[in-house]
Each structure stands twice: as structure tokens, then as C-alpha cells.
Amino acid sequence: MDLIEDTPPGDNAHEFTVSELSGAVKRNIEDRFGRVRVRGEIGRVSRPSSGHVYFDLKDDRSVLAAVSWKGQAARLAQRPEEGMEVVATGRMTTFPGQSKYQLIVEQIEPAGMGALMAMLEKRRKALAAEGLFDQERKRPLPFLPRVIGVVTSPSGAVIRDILHRLRDRFPAHVLIWPVAVQGEACAPQVAAAIRGFNALPEGGAIPRPDLIIVARGGGSLEDLWGFNEEEVVRAAAASDIPLISAVGHETDTTLIDFASDRRAPTPTAAAELAVPVRADLAARLAEAGARMSRASGQRIDRPRQRLRDLARAMGRPAALTEGARQRFDLWGSRLEPALRGLVRARRQQLASRPMPAATLRQFTSAKRHGLERVATRLESSRERRMERRKDRLAQLQERLDSSLRRAVAVTRRAVETQSERLAGLGARLDKGGRRAIDQRREALMRLDRMRQTLGYEQTLKRGFAVVHGGGGVVTSAAVAGKLTHFEIEFADGRIGAGPGGTRPDSSSKGRAGPEQGSLF
Structure with a gap:
């Protein structure tokens, strides 16, 4: 403040550096708010590996950044959790690196349930009273679904994790219904996706899923709020197709988890719940075949004995x-x-x-x-x-x-x-073997056709040429100018050429042709 008071008014005002001005603001805020108590709702808690705890204190109009350093966080009587309404005691300071002010929290006292949590609990009780969360409504998951519908964002890491896990355990036909997974558009799009999968007819052009997975990664309570909306919960409860909810991480809970037929702690765990392990099924099938052979032998040996x-x-x-x-x-x-x-x-x-x-x-x-x-x-x-x-x-x-x-x-x-x-x-085994061989043969033919299509010989047939010289392919006029002679490859053979337009007598086909002018 001394810098501001010592500066005379007028056009010749003192020029502050950024650091001087930031330091002055920091000293003013720390002097004015050396120790304060702030009441608000905790939102967006972050606990990095450094041991510090970063979170927001908010009410219906403003948000205040707060931080508790590693030593202070270990001594807190109440661990900060998202959605809690607390009274935080600490001191105000600034962070010049980002031009923002924040509260250094030294003590946290619970002050009651936050507004969002209170609203969420009230909605949960109302929907539970309608019977939408009853266990009798839960349907068993299919043992081996042929088609799996996934409701999620197509650009996130969630869909890649699900596809990777399905490919490792038991590959299945996956239909992706892209939706927004946070924001105002999240709830109506997710509800429309669930209803859309259920509306697909049996035997139609688009196969009807045997199982639906609603998935999203972790986030704050506000980010996951779309999955707490009533229309999403009702759509999940009314789904005729068994539904797995995999929203957030293991500690995150949304209302769709109560209405779904099965809750998965993570999207990867949802893929594990959806399909069994193919290797385990093969082992069980081999064991069953061995048991059947032994039983057949015993059915003959026992009467004989x-x-x-x-x-x-x-x-x-x-x-x-x-x-x-x-x-x-x-x-x-x-x-x-x-x-x-x-x-x-x-x-x-x-x-x-x-x-x-x-x-x-x-x-x-x-x-x-x-x-x-x-x-x-x-x-x-x-x-x-x-x-x-x-x-x-x-x-x-x-x-x-x-x-x-x-x-x-x-x-x-x-x-x-x-x-x-x-x-x-034996007939089934022969049929399966022939089908597998036919599939491999068709895949090999596709790869061969792709090889022929992508090969440079097809490009030569369309009127292009390749220049060879110096033990390799010539790609520039500067390199060609330094060579004494080179060869030009066409679709039907090669001819010799020189940088001056001369053509050596020997060619790939041994035929003498008219002189060719310089290519450059």
C-alpha cells in the first residue's frame, strides 16, 4: 500500500512491475484476513501424491479455492469429502503464479449436509418410495451376450478400456451410443440412449443388445450429476434389457447405480461382469468332454463287470x-x-x-x-x-x-x-473346423487383395513411373542431375535414361527406341 500512496497522481504515475503489484496485493490480503472462518460446501477434492489436499469451498454464488498443506492435512480432525458443508478456519493468501486468492485451511469442522447432497438424498428417497430400487426388479445378466450396447462418450478413455477388456476376455459385438457424459445435455442424451437400445426390434438391421453398459470415468459430484437426474433413473429402471452402471470410480455413487441391475465399481469391471473368460470356458468344455468320455466308458464297463x-x-x-x-x-x-x-x-x-x-x-x-x-x-x-x-x-x-x-x-x-x-x-466338430478354415481363407484372400491394391505396381498401371539410380529410388531432380544414367520403371518394363536426355543402348527389355528428351 505504501507504493500506491507514495505515487503522485497524474500522467507520471509510478510504473509497477508485475511482481511488485502481486506482492502488494498479497500483503494487503494477508494483513486484512490473517485468520478467518468460512462456511461453505466442499467441491472438487484433489489429493495428489505430494500429500497436499486441494478443494473448493462454494455456496450458491461463489467459489473459493482452498488448500491444506501436507502437515496440516494429516492433523485435520475431519477429512474433506465432496458435498460436505463445513466451517473452515485458516488464513487468506494469494498465489501470484495464477493471479488468484486462496484459503490456507488449518482446521475443518462439519456444519451439516451440503445443499447438493441434501437434494440428492431427498430425490433418492422419493424414487425408492416408488419401488424403482427394489431388488425384485433386478434382472439377471446374460451369461454370454452376443451384442453389448455401451452408452458413453466415444472419445474418452472409458470406451477404450471396455473394448480392450472385452477383447481380452471374450470378444463380442459392441454397439456404441455416443452421449455427453457431463453438463446439461448429459441426462437427456443418456436417457434417450437407454430407451433407443430398448426400442431396437429383434432381428432388425441393427442388432438388439443383450446387455447395456452405461459408463463414465471419475469426476466431481457436479460432473456426475447428470446420472442423478430423474429421467435417467426412470429410463434405467424401465429398461427391458439388463443394464450395468459403471459411473465414476469405486467411491462414487449415483442414483443410476440403485436403478440398474448391476453396479460396477469401474468401467473395466463392467466389462468383466459382462462376459466370462474364454480360456476358462474352453478349459471347462475340455473337462466336460473328458468327463463325458469317462462316463461313457463306465456305462459300458460297469454292466460288463x-x-x-x-x-x-x-x-x-x-x-x-x-x-x-x-x-x-x-x-x-x-x-x-x-x-x-x-x-x-x-x-x-x-x-x-x-x-x-x-x-x-x-x-x-x-x-x-x-x-x-x-x-x-x-x-x-x-x-x-x-x-x-x-x-x-x-x-x-x-x-x-x-x-x-x-x-x-x-x-x-x-x-x-x-x-x-x-x-x-463329431459332426459339430467337423462343421466348426470347416467354418474356421473358411474364415481364415477369406481373411487371407482379403489381405492378398489389399496387398495387390496397395502395391506400387497398381500405381504404375495408372500412368506413374519410378526412377531408379545409384542403387536406389531417385526422388529429386538434384539427385538425378548428379547421376550419369538411371532407369525409369513403367508398368510393363524399364528403360534407360540420362540427365542430358541420352538413353543408354541397354534397357531392361533389350529393345532400341527413339531418343528421349531430358526429363528436367
Whole structure:
């Protein structure tokens, strides 16, 4: 102020340097506002790697820049957050490098919710009361969408991040609806984009998306305010296509996040939610194929093993008669000696006790008849036992044959079913292989046509020429003037030439032609 007071009025006013004038303004502001308390709403908070905190204090008419240095920021009782209404204590100063004044904040005290946050909370409660945020309205995301619609700015880094992530995980057809992502035009354009995607007909010229992603990068509360507008929230809630909101960073929350079917913390995370990883699907498919092969083999091996087990449990048919045959042989071998012994004993008894001839004949006849009856009974009993054994063996053989037929029929049906499935999979594999080969062949033909189109031979056919000399291509008249001779290449061959208009006798085709004048 001394500089201003010491300067006399008139045309011979003192000339200040910029630094002198800035220093005078700085001293005046710091002397007048050495310590002040300012109430306002925090907006646009910035925390660079230096540790300082830069933010704005604003009301409905003005904005005041504020800064808290690294040491002061670490001692603040309240961490500054966007949208908070606070009372900041500090001192005013200027920043001559940008000709602006700012508040050096030493202490922050909360003073209530900011006006924007209060408005946002009131709108959120009103929309929630209508049921727009209910979980019952949320739709599941498609597992593998064929077409993905993206509502975002076409020139920002967001769309590049989404496309890059989709290309890495599982490439899909992407439709971009360009919109403004901040400002007054943001809300109506975003709402119109969501409604426009839903209005696309099935099977039309433009494919209808299976999934919509509404994306934007981080920003201040004011920058993201378009996604808090009521028309955007209602459009998202009314969308028949599942919708993912990816607005701002992980700490940013807008009303469209509550109305969407899924919220992603970042645009890159939205692409990860939209499609699975193709390599994981291929691994799962290979595992499923291996499991199917093992299951097919087990469907055949298990009945076969079961049939073997049943056959072992039933035993050999011959083993069922071996014991009876052995007992029959044993008793048969004993029968003849017993009969002989009985006859000898009876004969001795008769010899020791003489009997009348008539009585002896009767006794002998009776014994003979008895022996015949015993033999007949033994023979009949043996035949009956043999018949019963044969019937039993026939029944067992019939049961075994029936079990074998059933097992063979089940196994044959299983093999036929698996064969049909394997044939179908083989046909699909052949078709997919042929389709892949056709696609590669078409791509190769396109590249070859592009090579031929971009090659310089096509340019030569349109009437241009290339001048060769000095071991390379001549591109200027100065270089050509220094050469003793050079060659000019046309579409159908080369001819020799010289800077003076002379033409050497030798040419690329070995033909002598009329003299050619100087090209220069």
C-alpha cells in the first residue's frame, strides 16, 4: 500500500512491475484476513501424491479455492469429502503464479449436509418410495451376450478400456451410443440412449443388445450429476434389457447405480461382469468332454463287470451235480458188496438150519423178489433224483440266459446312445473346423487383395513411373542431375535414361527406341 500512496497522481504515475503489484496485493490480503472462518460446501477434492489436499469451498454464488498443506492435512480432525458443508478456519493468501486468492485451511469442522447432497438424498428417497430400487426388479445378466450396447462418450478413455477388456476376455459385438457424459445435455442424451437400445426390434438391421453398459470415468459430484437426474433413473429402471452402471470410480455413487441391475465399481469391471473368460470356458468344455468320455466308458464297463460278478455268484452248472454224482457212485460201490455179504450170511444161516426143500424154494423166491423190488426202487429213486437235478439245472440255465440277454440289451442301448452322441459331436466338430478354415481363407484372400491394391505396381498401371539410380529410388531432380544414367520403371518394363536426355543402348527389355528428351 505504501507504493500506491507514495505515487503522485497524474500522467507520471509510478510504473509497477508485475511482481511488485502481486506482492502488494498479497500483503494487503494477508494483513486484512490473517485468520478467518468460512462456511461453505466442499467441491472438487484433489489429493495428489505430494500429500497436499486441494478443494473448493462454494455456496450458491461463489467459489473459493482452498488448500491444506501436507502437515496440516494429516492433523485435520475431519477429512474433506465432496458435498460436505463445513466451517473452515485458516488464513487468506494469494498465489501470484495464477493471479488468484486462496484459503490456507488449518482446521475443518462439519456444519451439516451440503445443499447438493441434501437434494440428492431427498430425490433418492422419493424414487425408492416408488419401488424403482427394489431388488425384485433386478434382472439377471446374460451369461454370454452376443451384442453389448455401451452408452458413453466415444472419445474418452472409458470406451477404450471396455473394448480392450472385452477383447481380452471374450470378444463380442459392441454397439456404441455416443452421449455427453457431463453438463446439461448429459441426462437427456443418456436417457434417450437407454430407451433407443430398448426400442431396437429383434432381428432388425441393427442388432438388439443383450446387455447395456452405461459408463463414465471419475469426476466431481457436479460432473456426475447428470446420472442423478430423474429421467435417467426412470429410463434405467424401465429398461427391458439388463443394464450395468459403471459411473465414476469405486467411491462414487449415483442414483443410476440403485436403478440398474448391476453396479460396477469401474468401467473395466463392467466389462468383466459382462462376459466370462474364454480360456476358462474352453478349459471347462475340455473337462466336460473328458468327463463325458469317462462316463461313457463306465456305462459300458460297469454292466460288463456286474455280469461277471453275477456269473461268479451263480457258480458253474456242472458243480451243482458233482456232489450228488459222487454220493451216488459211493453208495453204488457199496451196494454190491453189501448184497453179497447179505447173501452169504443168509446162505450160512440156511446151511446151519436145514429147511425143507419147498420152504427153501419159497424163501429163495421171496428173497429174489425182494432184491428185485429193492433194485427197482433204487433205480426209480436214482432216476427221479436225476430228473429233479435236470429240471433245476434247466431253470438255472434259463435264468442265466435271461440275465445275460437283459445285460446285453442294456449295454447295447447305452453303446448306441453314446455312439449317437459322439456322432453328433463329431459332426459339430467337423462343421466348426470347416467354418474356421473358411474364415481364415477369406481373411487371407482379403489381405492378398489389399496387398495387390496397395502395391506400387497398381500405381504404375495408372500412368506413374519410378526412377531408379545409384542403387536406389531417385526422388529429386538434384539427385538425378548428379547421376550419369538411371532407369525409369513403367508398368510393363524399364528403360534407360540420362540427365542430358541420352538413353543408354541397354534397357531392361533389350529393345532400341527413339531418343528421349531430358526429363528436367
